[in-house]
Amino acid sequence: GSVKATVTRSITVKWTEEYKLCSSGKAQNGNYADFVRQKEQLQAAIDRDDVKTIVFNFGFAFIHYGNSSPVVFDFKGKTVKAGPGYDDMEIDNPDDEGGVMFSGINNGDVIKNLKIDANGKKLKAVIRTSSGGLIENVEFAGMSRTKYAIMEDSQSSATVRGCTFTPTERAGIFLYHFPSTLVGSQIIENCTFDGQGQPGYAILDQWGTATISNCEIEGYKGELITGYNSSNDTVTMGINNNYTRLHDGFTSAGIFIRDAGKADLHGNNISGCDSGIRIWTGESYSYYDDQTIKGPITVYAAVNSAEIRDQDTAEAAAAALKLDNALSGSDWDVDICTAADPDNPVPLVRENYGPFGIYRQSPAPYAKGVAIDSAIAFYFSQEMQADTINSNTVLLSKDGQTLAASVTYDAAEKKVVLTPQAKLGYGATYTVTVSTSVADKDGNHLSADYIWSFTTTPFVIFYSPPAGVESYEINTDAELTLGFVNPIDPASLSDGADVILEQIGTLGNPTAGGSKAACSYRFNDDGTELVITPDQELANGGHYRITVPSKLTDKQGNGLGADASVEFYTKPAVIPDTFSVVLDEAGSPAAEGLQPGKRYVFSIQPINMSDFYHRAARTYIVVRGGKGARLEHGGDILGKGYFNTGGQPNKPFGKESVVFTVPEDITGEVYVDVMLRETTTARDNPRVLAETKHFELQVNREEV
The missing domain is CATH 2.60.40.10 (Immunoglobulins)
Incomplete structure (x- = not known):
């Protein structure tokens, strides 16, 4: 007879410093089980201390079915590198724009803490989002043959934070049109883009709705070579085909907003580009939607929530961009054109602001409701001569009068802090002026004084009636309510009796005069709200005024400074x-x-x-x-x-x-x-x- 024996041997699996993740096409084609297997393999490689580099021979697709949980990858400082599988893809599909390393990132998905080396492979994008996700602390490198580091469509609401980008063939981040009624909002913050003097864009916003803040962008220069021009530029046929609206000879820019792109830009430092911020508006656009070519339609770009349609709106946009971003050292720091013919854009505003810029102002230009104890600070875009930054060259003023303030400069951060000797007052507008006497390390000066203003919060907040609205919304038997930004000392208002309600006229004769109305007063428990109840009903169609006297103080002893008042009409019928x-x-x-x-x-x-x-x-x-x-x-x-x-x-x-x-x-x-x-x-x-x-x-x- 036969004899059966079971022999048990230990098998050692050797992990090397470079681990190859043999991704298969099944995951990209929607096989959820295959995706789960690859996800487990990838997580296992991440968790191994002896694995330093993970090689992708095919793209990793995030796939979600039903109520599947978001996928979170913290790579713990490892490197992901494009492998030889992408060479095979190029051989098999020589006319294709290339593959993608990570795709299908959705809301809740996370990729963070890694370096991605495109390794000179032909890629359309390193990362392509779907509906959202977080991309954080990622270093992008080796993208000499990569079109875009990140592609986000117009329905995506992804966040890109704390990432660094080296040059690509076209753009670091591309926000593109997706034929959908859904509109996302993209966030790009605290990122660094180094164009290294090569052609392209840090950010190309073609159809996004983006907030771009506190980014460092430099060195995007030269003419693009894309293989497209007016004769072979065709309608963009959906999301998978080429974006052909970048023509040979287009010059570079730090941020390029065109077509229906919308962006709010705050606190960015952009320098050394052909154009720091370029905006093309009024373009004619055709697109592919529901198997049909739509358009052409005329589309307008927008900056800081304001659509740019003409000279006036372009000038307003340029002024806002200058105040809230450091723009310096580019051929054009702001370059706004109409571009019905993209090969021959017509300038609306082209400005150069000099050798260095001022940005990340706090409080921001035009800010309202600023707390009276807020710090006043801003940053220079370049290293400065510290001895030129002092209380004679950086000034704080109110109503045209310069206020005593100390000025400190942190050379390491290139940061200036302005500290008033007296606390700011409530409801006042303050102006910061940086004079042309300040100089950078090379001795360059501003071409003109740099000036911006902000307004502190009002001490008194009129709730009912509201301030600034001439209305008939007040009923004759209404209680009148006002609030205080900080708890007040009721005794400073004689427990409310010093607040005056008086009729000053009528609807037909607003200045006819009248008399003071007798009222009762009621504070809430913490002293932040006062309710005024007239002893008798007010007259229909009466013109009234509530006045809070300047002697009002909060519990810290801060005074109102000047009388605060609001006028209103009662309902006339x-x-x-x-x-x-x-x-x-x-x-x-x-x-x-x-x-x-x-x-x-x-x-x-x-x-x-x-x-x-x-x-x-x-x-x-x-x-x-x-x-x-x-x-x-x-x-x-x-x-x-x-x-x-x-x-x-x-x-x-x-x-x-x-x-x-x-x-x-x-x-x-x-x-x-x-x-x-x-x-x-x-x-x-x-x-x-x-x-x-x-x-x-x-x-x-x-x-x-």
Whole structure:
């Protein structure tokens, strides 16, 4: 007979410093099981201390099915390198733009803490996102034959943070058009892009909605060679085909925003490029969507939420970019053109700001609501001569008067801190001026004083009525509410009695004068809010003012500095409590109660209680049955109408009526809303003239 024996041997798996991840096409083609296997292999390689480099012979595709969890890879400082498998891909597909090393990154997915070496392989992109994800602390290298380090489509909301980029053939980050109604928002922050004097772009924003902040960008120079020009530039056929709108001879830029690209740019340091920030607007664009070529359409680029359409908007954009970014040493620091013909763009604004720039201002230019104890600081883009930075060359002023302040300069960070001797005041506008006397290490000076302003938070915040809005929104019996940015000492206002409410006029005569209104006052527990309750109802159509005296102090002893006040109007009209409901039959008396199946007429006549002639008013009446008159109650509309009307001073408006039928199967009662407001003939934003009234009409039912 036969003899069977089991022999057990130990097998040693040898991990080397360079581990090859033999990715297969199955994962890229949607095989989730194969993706899970590769993910486990990759994580195992990451976890091995003796593995320093992981070689990709094919792309790694992030695949999600159902409720699968996000994929998080912390590479712990390892290197991922493109291997010989990409050479095979190039041999098999010589006309293709190349493969991708990481693709399909979605919301929640993370790639961080690694170096990616494209290793001179022909790649379309190193990383291609899908709907989002985080790419953090990644060093991109070896991209001499890579089109883009990162590709993000217009529906993606990915974040790229703390990454470093060396040159590519086209752009470090490409934000491109994806035919979808979804619009993402991309974040690029604290990244470094070194063009090394080669052609291309740090960031190419063709269709993104990006926030680009605190990035260091330099050295993108020279003309691109793409193989495309006006004669062979075709419609962009979806996301997988070539982006052909970069032509031979296009010059380089740090950031290039074109087509429908939108970007907010803050605190970036851009230098030594053909153009620091280039914007092309008004381009003609055709695209592939749902198997159909759409367009051409005219699209406009936007910067800091402002679309650029003409000379004025271009100049405003350039001014904003200069104030909030350090732009220096490029042929054009800001270069804005119309580009209906991209081979012959027409300049709107082209500016060069000199040898060095100022950026990362805190508080930011035009900032509002700045805390009074905020630090004032900014950065230079270049090494500076420290002895030229002092209280004579960096100034803080208010209302044209220079304020005493100390100035310190940190040469290592190239940072200036401005410290006022006295605390900033509430609700004031301050201006920082850096004079032309400051110089960089080579002795270069600014061509003009660099100036920006910010405004501190107001001490008093008017909630009801709001400040800055001339409105009729205040009811005559309303409580008036104001707040304080810091807890106050109620005693500094005599427990509120020093806050004055007075009538200063009427709607018809705003400066007619009046008298102080007697009120009661109520503070909340922490002293940050005061409610004012008039002892008597205010007059309809009255012009009032609330004044908070300057002696107000917070609990730290900070004073208001100057009186704070707000003016408002009360609603000029009323909708009376009286109305009529009659059967829709000639000579019918007033209805005591409504009967199901019957047709009725509801009538009401608002009254102008003010001294102003309202010539363009409109009464709205809505009748609902069932759960209630309000839309959110879900009641059925039984009748509605609006009626243009007018009201002479202290006279009724026109009497208005709506006909409705009570349903046979009605549950609940009948409800009526009556509203009165101006029409757009009176003004673009019509005001509410009277407090809306809500009536309930009883329905009589036979008892069963």
